[in-house]
Amino acid sequence: MANKHIIGVFDDENKLLAAIKNLKQYKANIKDVYGPTTNHDLIKALTRESLLPFLAVLVAIGTIIGAFGFLYYTSVIDYPLRYSGKPLFSFPPMVVILFLLTILVTGGVSVLAFLGRVQLFPGKQPVMIDPRASDDRFYLVMDQNFNPEEIKQWINEAGALEIVEKEIDTSTLWGF
Amino acid sequence: MEHTYKPSTLIKALAGVLIVIGLIAVIYGFASDPARTWSNVLINNMYFITLAMGALLFYSLQYITDSAWSALFQRVPLALGAFLPIGAVLMLLLYFGLPDIYEWAQPGITETDKLIAHKEPFLNVPFFMIRMILYFAMWIALFVVLRKIAVKEDTAGGMDPFFKSRYYSKVFIFVSAIFFSLAAKDWIMTIDSHWYSTLFGFRSAVNSIYYAIAVIILIILYLNKLGYFPQLNTAHRNDLARYLFRFSIVFGYLWFMQFLIIWYANIPELTAYYYPRFLGEWQVLFYAEMLINFAIPFILLMSDVVGRNKIVMPTISIILIIGLWVSLFLQVMPGSTGELQFGFIETGMWLGYAGLFIFVVFTALSGLQLIPKNHPQLEESIHHHL
Numbered sequence: 022m023a024n025k026h027i028i029g030v031f032d033d034e035n036k037l038l039a040a041i042k043n044l045k046q047y048k049a050n051i052k053d054v055y056g057p058t059t060n061h062d063l064i065k066a067l068t069r070e071s072l073l074p075f076l077a078v079l080v081a082i083g084t085i086i087g088a089f090g091f092l093y094y095t096s097v098i099d100y101p102l103r104y105s106g107k108p109l110f111s112f113p114p115m116v117v118i119l120f121l122l123t124i125l126v127t128g129g130v131s132v133l134a135f136l137g138r139v140q141l142f143p144g145k146q147p148v149m150i151d152p153r154a155s156d157d158r159f160y161l162v163m164d165q166n167f168n169p170e171e172i173k174q175w176i177n178e179a180g181a182l183e184i185v186e187k188e189i190d191t192s193t194l195w196g197f
Numbered sequence: 198m199e200h201t202y203k204p205s206t207l208i209k210a211l212a213g214v215l216i217v218i219g220l221i222a223v224i225y226g227f228a229s230d231p232a233r234t235w236s237n238v239l240i241n242n243m244y245f246i247t248l249a250m251g252a253l254l255f256y257s258l259q260y261i262t263d264s265a266w267s268a269l270f271q272r273v274p275l276a277l278g279a280f281l282p283i284g285a286v287l288m289l290l291l292y293f294g295l296p297d298i299y300e301w302a303q304p305g306i307t308e309t310d311k312l313i314a315h316k317e318p319f320l321n322v323p324f325f326m327i328r329m330i331l332y333f334a335m336w337i338a339l340f341v342v343l344r345k346i347a348v349k350e351d352t353a354g355g356m357d358p359f360f361k362s363r364y365y366s367k368v369f370i371f372v373s374a375i376f377f378s379l380a381a382k383d384w385i386m387t388i389d390s391h392w393y394s395t396l397f398g399f400r401s402a403v404n405s406i407y408y409a410i411a412v413i414i415l416i417i418l419y420l421n422k423l424g425y426f427p428q429l430n431t432a433h434r435n436d437l438a439r440y441l442f443r444f445s446i447v448f449g450y451l452w453f454m455q456f457l458i459i460w461y462a463n464i465p466e467l468t469a470y471y472y473p474r475f476l477g478e479w480q481v482l483f484y485a486e487m488l489i490n491f492a493i494p495f496i497l498l499m500s501d502v503v504g505r506n507k508i509v510m511p512t513i514s515i516i517l518i519i520g521l522w523v524s525l526f527l528q529v530m531p532g533s534t535g536e537l538q539f540g541f542i543e544t545g546m547w548l549g550y551a552g553l554f555i556f557v558v559f560t561a562l563s564g565l566q567l568i569p570k571n572h573p574q575l576e577e578s579i580h581h582h583l
Contacts, residue, residue, distance in 0.1 A: 061583055078499075105463055113460050116453060 026052060027169060028150060028185045029176035031159040034060050040161060040179030041066045049172055053162040053194045055154035073138075077131050084126040088119050148193045158182075162194060200425060200567040204559040212556035219549005226542040235294030236533040237542055240525045241550040242291065243384060246284040247401070247521065248554070250377050251409025252277030253340060257366035257373075258406070266436055268578035269428060270417050272565050275347055277409060277416075278340045279561035280554055285333035288384075292326060298533045301390045312391050312466075320387055332380045339369045347565060354571035378402040385525070388532035392470040394459070400451045407444035407490075408521045410437065411514035416558070418511055425567055428579045431505060435583060438504035441494055441513065449491035473531045482527050482537075489520040522547060 031037040034056065044051055045066070054063065096102075097109045107114075136142065150160045161181075163172050173184050226234030252274035259267045295302040300313070302322055307314040342365050350358035378398025386397045414437050421429050459467045460475075474483045494513050498504040530537070569575060 105461070113453075113457055117457070 023188045023190050025165055026187055026189045027163045027165065027172055027176070028187055029161040029163070029179075029181040030151075030183045030185065031161065031179075031181055032157065033180070034058070034063065034159055036180040037159045037161060038062055038066055040176055040181065043175055043179055044163070044172075047171075047175065049175070050164050051161065052164050052191075053150075053160075055150050055160040055162070057155050057157060057159075073131060073135060076134055077127050080130045081123050081127045084123045085119055088122045089115065092118060150187075150189070162189065201565075202420065202425060202559075202562050202567045204563055205423075208555065208559055212552045212559075215548045215552025215555070217549075218545050219547075219552060222542055222545025222549060226546065230542070231294070232297040233534050233536075233538060234542060234546075235291070235297040236529055237546045238287070238294065239291060239298055239384065239533075240522070240529050241546055242284060242288045243381075243525055243529075244521060244547075245280050245550055245554050246288065247405045247525075248409050248412050249278050249280040249284060250336065250373055250402075251405030251407070252413060253281075253336075253343070253369060254373055254402075254406050255409055255413065256343070257369045260363045260366035261370060263574075265574035265577040266433065266581040268572045268574040269433065269568060269581075270413075270426060271569055271572065272347070272562065272567055273413050273416050273420075274409065275344060275565070276558050276561040277412065278343070280557050281333070281337050281340050283553065283557055285337060288329060288333070289326075292322075295322060295325070298529075299388060299390065300532075301387060316390065320390065325383065328379075328383060332376050335372050335376060339365060339372060343369070344565075347569065350569060350571050351566045356573060358571075359573050374402060377405065385528050388529060389470050391466050394455055394467075394470075396451060396455045400455065403451065404444075404448055404521075404524075407441070407448055408517055410440050410444065411517040413437070414441070415511055415514045415518075416562075418507065420567070428568075430581065432582045434505040434507075434510060435501055436581075438498055438501070438510055441517075442498035442504060445491055445494040445498065449487070449495065452487065452491065470532075473535075474527060477531075478537050479527060479531055482523060486520070486523050486527055489516055489523060 029040065031040070037054070037056070038060075041051065041054070041063070051067070054067065056063075092115050093110065101109050103109060149155065150162065151158065154160050161176065163176070176184055223234065223238075226237065256271065256274040256278070258264070259271065291298075296304070300306060300310075301316065301320045302325075307317050313320065343362060346358045346362050346365065350362075378401060380398075381401030382398045385401065386393065417426060417429065417437070420426055456471065456475075459471055473479055493516055497509060497513055503509055526543075572578075
């Protein structure tokens with residue numbers, strides 16, 4: 022679904038940061054930000070807390086329990102083989118396997134979850150508002166459900182180079 | 198930024214009281230049980246030398262990795278290193294207690310024990326003392342050089358002290374990597390003279406940074422509470438907590454690595470070391486060591502937000518201060534006295550050493566600019582953010 026959006030073009034990330042802080046104050050709807058570099062302050066200002074760490078912890082706990090069950094099943098129930106005089110169920114040799122499996126599965130699931138969340142896959146065409154977003158310009162995308170004139174004024178006050186109105190497919194936007 | 202720290206009378210009084218307690222404990226100990234007291238001298242010497250060496254390792258690491266974030270409080274690890282000369286004197290005093298701690302130092306043991314007779318060319322009292330003197334000579338010389346450069350930086354400024362510090366940091370990393378691990382093997386591992394672990398020295402050297410950071414955190418937070426380091430921000434605390442977190446993993450990894458191989462291989466000489474600890478009367482401490490040094494810091498520090506909390510951070514540091522003691526106690530005591538005893542001698546002597554350590558470190562801190570005002574990375578450190 023294509024909608025009309027207001028796009029502010031910036032040449033300085035600090036100005037963009039100021040604009041975002043301003044707009045947040047007015048509770049305006051920031052849809053997306055494009056830029057050539059990442060900036061921790063920007064991420065903080067947009068206050069998007071990632072849920073990936075929690076997913077990773079959940080997957081890690083699940084893997085530990087699952088792998089422990091698997092190891093117990095193989096070494097005690099399914100194929101009870103006694104070696105070097107150790108008891109059938111002994112924890113020390115399991116630790117390394119649990120440790121490595123947890124890292125492997127958690128790492129893999131985290132990467133896949135991240136790729137799924139940002140809808141990234143091999144051969145994907147990059148969505149870009151303008152080619153210069155990978156060069157030296159920052160783009161701030163706003164939707165129209167506020168007073169458009171007021172939004173334009175706020176962006177302008179923050180020091181935008183220019184303000185453009187453009188039809189953009191909403192499904193490609195993040196929505197902050 | 199013209200801050201110099203003056204230790205308050207409270208700190209001096211505290212240190213004095215602790216030293217007096219320690220002296221009473223030492224006198225009481227030598228009167229009642231000399232062997233146990235000598236073992237405690239060794240534990241506490243190793244404890245505070247570990248802290249001093251770990252702090253200097255941390256200091257050098259910052260230089261060789263060009264880490265700017267820590268420039269603000271660089272003088273704190275440098276001050277911890279000031280314990281080395283006193284540690285050296287206390288360690289040399291151990292000469293009179295060698296047969297009480299080390300099996301190989303007992304006269305006539307080489308005739309009855311073939312394994313020790315085989316190790317005799319390396320493990321004999323004169324060579325042991327010579328090595329000890331050599332280690333301390335190198336460490337103290339490097340510490341003095343690093344401190345002199347720091348003083349020069351405060352007075353003269355310029356880039357020259359920075360490059361010199363970086364050069365001597367590289368030297369120090371090599372020297373401590375080789376000779377601190379050798380020293381740990383000499384002083385601690387040879388207590389169980391039949392047992393050996395090739396990992397032992399590396400483990401002691403790496404873990405020293407872990408505990409040193411805990412003490413550095415405590416000192417920084419204490420000074421910050423008094424109003425020093427006004428530029429200390431969340432990002433600094435965050436990075437310090439991360440350091441602890443990473444090293445808790447290193448500790449767990451190396452601890453388990455040493456244990457697993459010996460447990461699996463089942464070679465009698467090696468399992469003899471773990472038998473009393475893993476299955477004997479030391480079992481509780483054995484598990485406690487892992488819990489205190491690895492599990493608690495690992496779980497609590499996993500989240501950055503919890504880790505950099507102003508209450509959680511010092512709490513974990515204090516837990517780790519206990520952890521190092523438990524760790525050394527388990528390494529020394531089963532081999533030297535062989536009895537699980539805990540009482541006034543242990544606590545009193547540790548408190549005495551701690552008092553001495555506090556006195557030395559805070560005196561050393563007051564001798565320098567608390568904030569290295571001419572350090573080229575200071576501005577970057579002050580504006581450190583994540």
